[in-house]
Amino acid sequence: MSLRRVAVTGVGMVSPLGATAPASFDALLAGRSGLRLYAPADAPKPLAVPAGVCADFDAAALFGRARAGTLDRYSQLGIAAGLEAWRDAGLEPASGEDRAAWGVAWGTGVGGALVFERGYRDLFIGGRERLPPLTVVQAMNNACASHLAIQLGLGGSCATYSVACASAAMAIGEAFRRVRGAAAPVMLAGGSEAPLAYGVIRAWLALQVLAPGDAESAALACKPFQRGRAGLVLAEGGGALVLEDWARAEQRGARIYAELAGYGESCDRGNLVRPSSEGQARALRAALADAAMAPQEVDYVNAHATGTREGDSIEIAALAEALGARAAEVAVSATKSAHGHALGAAGALAAAFTVLGLRHGAVPATLGEAADLDPECAGVLHVTGAARRGAPLRAALTNAFAFGGSNAVLAFRAHAAD
């Protein structure tokens, strides 16, 4: 069976850096941080942590108040990103064409956590006996994907992948396989997450992996690859790509941002929380092999790097294992330093930023103290300080490594701008 090439023809994003993909990308390249001190409303005990909040996102303006009230925030963020990508690809919401085989592949880790938390509060604290009638359909992990399929008339596969921090990357990878194998001519793929519920933040605090910070230090609390790194910063957001059969995209004159050329996955099969460079390197090699891409072709890696003590250095070791001598010449940055860790949406944000970077010949920088780079994380070309612009890139990888040990790597090739 001959495989089809897969074009990325649309990009959408809602992030702590902006309410659209262009706004988020511009803020990222400008070196702005979307992180700040966040205190959840109605918290039974005082709580404030650094977090990435999508402050510019206005769900009521986008959906109308009545409809916004029927959606968990993770769906609101995801639908907004998905529809932006769709419009960006020049596709109409509904049309006469047959979309029976078109599909959605979505990722989320915690799904409708805010709706669950509201329900528990009503039951256990409020003493209510009844829950709002939409609780189930708001909170379910596939709600966002289904809303997108309904709104866009996509009648093929509609599946949601829940693989912790690799959820969206795997969703994009699985969508890629469907388009490449001719099961679907077009797939909307991405992920969304709204984890800033009181109970979810408390759970992450209990695991002792959150970076501390106050109102002043919150913006730079996430310090990937730096000696002063002390943990990750939770964030909300949504990201989406339109993946399309290359020939179809060319035929309709669509703008092609980049080629999604390969997808690799693996499982560490070792420890739930401690990653393994061996496992990660297998995913990296699998992605390169899948894309028929030599390490020499890779000019940029959007690292998973969340800012944890162990994780960041292990990822650099994995890059050295998989890329060999080339690793020392590859530009690497951790954009989570600017937008935080959106868990199940993280892979979609990374993919969206990377596709835009390939398109514009730009590499975002890791925010923080360039001089504080940890020698344990040496071995690649860290991009710090200012973003690199006007540097044509041939190919780029995005890493997403999940608790549980599931690893997903996407390999993109640049496509010359028309």
Add this chain to the structure above:
Amino acid sequence: MVDTAPAYRYIQERLGVDVKSTDAATELASFGVDSLSLLELVFEIEEKFGVKVDEDTPPPRSCGELVALIERLAAAKP
């Protein structure tokens, strides 16, 4: 009689509209209310009064019908 103000405040908050001063014939759908959000709306109004709408009662479609429902529930509350 029970105070209806919280119910109207809730609707104002949820739909961004004062249903009492809106033309009674105006369809709720014009404020983006669909069958799902209507379920949620009626549930919250029931909760405000601590009563349950009879299942045979057709759901309100217009501003006038919604106001009538609220006034009926308030009056039915002992």
